[in-house]
Amino acid sequence: MALKRCRRSYFMVLLFLFVAKVPSRLDGRQLYPLPSKGEGASRQQLQTVRPFNIAHRGSNGELPEETAAAYLRAIDEGADFLETDILSTRDGILICFHDVTLDEITDVANHSEFADRVRTYEVQGQNVTGWFSVDFTLEEIKSLRVRQRYSFRDQSYNGEFQIITFEEFIAIALNAYRIVGIYPEIKNPVLINQHVTWPNGKRFEDVFVESLLKHGYGGEYLSSRWRKQPIFIQSFAPTSLIHASNLIDSPKIFLIDDTDVMTQDTNQSFWEITSDTYLDYIKQYVIGIGPWKDNIVPIDSRSYLMAPTDLVTRAHSHGLQVHPYTYRNENQFLHFNFHQDPYQEYEYWVKSIGVDGLFTDFTGSLHLYQEWNVDSNYVSPPSAETLLRKILHMIYSFEQKL
DSSP, X not given: OHHHHHHHHHHHHHHHHHHHHSOOOOSOOOXXXXXXXXXXXXXXXXXXXXXXXXXXXXXXXXXXXXXXXXXXXXHHTTOSEEEEEEEEOTTSOEEEOOSSBSTTTBOGGGOGGGGGGOEEEEETTEEEEEOBGGGSOHHHHHTOOBOXXXXXXXXXXXXXXXXOBXXXXXXXXXXXXXXXXXXXXXXXXXXXXXXXXXXXXXXXXXXXXXXXXXXXOOOOTTSHHHHHSOBOEEESOHHHHHHHHTTOOSOEEEEEOOTXXXXXXXXXXXXXXXXXXXXXXXXXXXXXXXXXXXXXXXXOTTSOBOOOOSHHHHHHHTTOEEOOBOBOOSTTTSOGGGTTOHHHHHHIIIIIXXXXXXXXXXHHHHHHHHHHTOOTTOOOOOOHHHHHHHHHHHHHHHHHHO
């Protein structure tokens, strides 16, 4: 009887250790060290047979955007890629943050010590006033806490999480229990290069790529190296993508803004950069484009879909993938054709429009849609719950034999 209890305790310890490895952390604690190079061999591979599930700023429909918690949740929910925006601090440390100013989604306004940091800079041809990351050191940035962007989303996590660095973001992906890609954006490079100085005349893009190479990223799309550490590099600035192409061979995505927004670095219109001539040019440096979805399929004044444009068809004819942004579950964002059902929206974009990846705020919803419409050639990785059930069954079966 004592032997039976001993064996049972041994197996329960093993079970506890397994559960401890399930990534359910939502507390923004310091990340553990990067894994050894040998650990990636046994991890579930990235699927490449269906459109990519791109976790836009993490699972930010549920948790404050671009936080460790949002990215860990996105991994749990089945993301293929973790998307992030890269800016810089005054002391040249790369951080994950979307907005050009800190005002909207941090508590910077509550910090009296930063009251004199408000500045006005020109950003994409317009004067913008606020607190800019380029005027703060990393230590100062880490004193801030972030909050949920939209008031109709869960506010209970406001003030809990820090802004994370690019290094911390990479660590989250490399420490995932399966292979998860990253999808970092070279954000506002014109502004960053104007206000941040690095040694030896380096540019923002140089430091960005150095961070990737340092952690082993590289390799052409679908190469063996790329499959081990998948990545797409994205930017709205074509010159940044061209510059990065001379430094790293990882696949790149050219982001395309709204129809009335000029490119920040080359001052080109939407119509110019989506022309066949330009697509034929830019495909030398990128493997895809990332347009706003409403510029692929416009909407009318009542929020109903109009006839699709030919942008996806033309991009595909040039050998370019199309990864539109952004898919959101809430009725404020769902067009009426989809009857308040995000799964109908995914169905339309995947099967009718034929996109190759989707930026979503709700990674879990897209993953469920993918699982329910799984390709016959795709083998879904077992969930943590399924694995736990199997372990418990093995423990029970073993004890019956004692």
